[in-house]
Amino acid sequence: MSQRHIESQRKASGSGRGKDGDGAERHEAIYRSISDAIIEHRLKPGARLREDALAEVFGVSRTGIRKILQRLALEQLVTLTPRRGASVTRPTADEAKDVFDARQMVECGLMPEVARRITDDDVRELRDMARREREALRAGEQSTAIKLSAAFHERLAQLSGNATLAEFVGRLCSRSSLILAVYGNAGHLGCESHDHDDLIGYLEAGNGERAAAFMGRHLKAIEASLSIIEETEEAPDLHSIFGR
Amino acid sequence: MSQRHIESQRKASGSGRGKDGDGAERHEAIYRSISDAIIEHRLKPGARLREDALAEVFGVSRTGIRKILQRLALEQLVTLTPRRGASVTRPTADEAKDVFDARQMVECGLMPEVARRITDDDVRELRDMARREREALRAGEQSTAIKLSAAFHERLAQLSGNATLAEFVGRLCSRSSLILAVYGNAGHLGCESHDHDDLIGYLEAGNGERAAAFMGRHLKAIEASLSIIEETEEAPDLHSIFGR
DNA sequence: CTGGAGATGATTGTATACGCCAGGCGGGCA
């Protein structure tokens, strides 16, 4: 028992607490680690996630890993095939369309309410997020930029005051990140340079209609930038598709 | 090991298979059993769900029950408090508002697409569902009526062809059922008599706009029928609020 | 009589052990 816990110490990067922490918090941290790795494309779609390996890396037993994996599966970030284990979800073209249609409906629909409720503090926060995203983009840190972009959209949804829809948008953004990993062009990242800044401007002016329309175009632009040309791929791709 | 499986036999109501089935299917069945019980108000908000008890009732070990409970928690049908176990979620007034706002946005937004895609077979199926719901209502079978009503809305969303949004609507409907259990008036059930039939009529005519507007009024009517007068209740209510 | 502290019991959280199934591989046969 103790051996494992000792193992876990080396993983706890920066965590000063000597024991193994609260447990629940550790699981949350692990969940976020894996989730971030997927969203940032450090774990690519199709990558297999073996329970034993994850359990060893994070210094917990398979039980905890299984719980986390199931949560990720429910959010459709990983796919759980009955006796084959977990792997990072590889979205289909249909799913991609569904996700972006859903975002179109929900995120645009939320804009008027956001414009109505937004405060100066919120505007400041959003501008800061947009700035950091731009910086990451300019620095070539794609991983960070992708995560920040998703975070921006999610934060925006939260400002509507509807927690249920905000959570939904959060999930859609996560899945969008996966979709970008599969169908996105390398050089052409999700959100364009100052789209987000322009959007903030409309919201700050209280113009929900303009914001909604702009968000619509913004999402359409992202979707259009995807190259949804799936299937009919050669042997080497089969290799990666089937995970090994 | 075998003792437990023998125990499970008595539970498997009507299940002819001698062994313990596929396992995954059994879990799915248990999940649906609990989910249905909650949606049909046979398990009331606040009811505690002890793992041991459930494990014994369904003839599986706690491990499987935990998995199911966590899934239900992610769908917000049950609440998992850290070391206190699981209980049927008691929605707050804010959550109720969020859920109905979300339904307003998504379900109405879906109507045009549904009107565009609906087939004669779909219409037949929907009419049948509406008829069964009316019959259940007339027979005084509230549980059945509630479930059928939720199923109707979910099926409707599925007809849009967007699986992601359909799943979301399904969850919203489940939560709505919970909300009705807490804030609904006894005599005044969720969906009125032939609202659903009228809605089918608009869809069959391909009139998405009318259908969306009608759906909007339909949901508003349900929401308005709620008596969202929470808190400031006397001692006996405190008793039930805190679950024991 | 009341408030607090300790012990006890109940219940969840975690880890481990075992069984099963699928896929891979080697040998045998056509």
Place this chain on the structure above:
DNA sequence: TGCCCGCCTGGCGTATACAATCATCTCCAG
């Protein structure tokens, strides 16, 4: 030589055992 069948191993699914924690009850002191 090519195909098919059987074994074997790796990894998941489930159950059980253990440990930790919180609530409650009781007893004692003020």
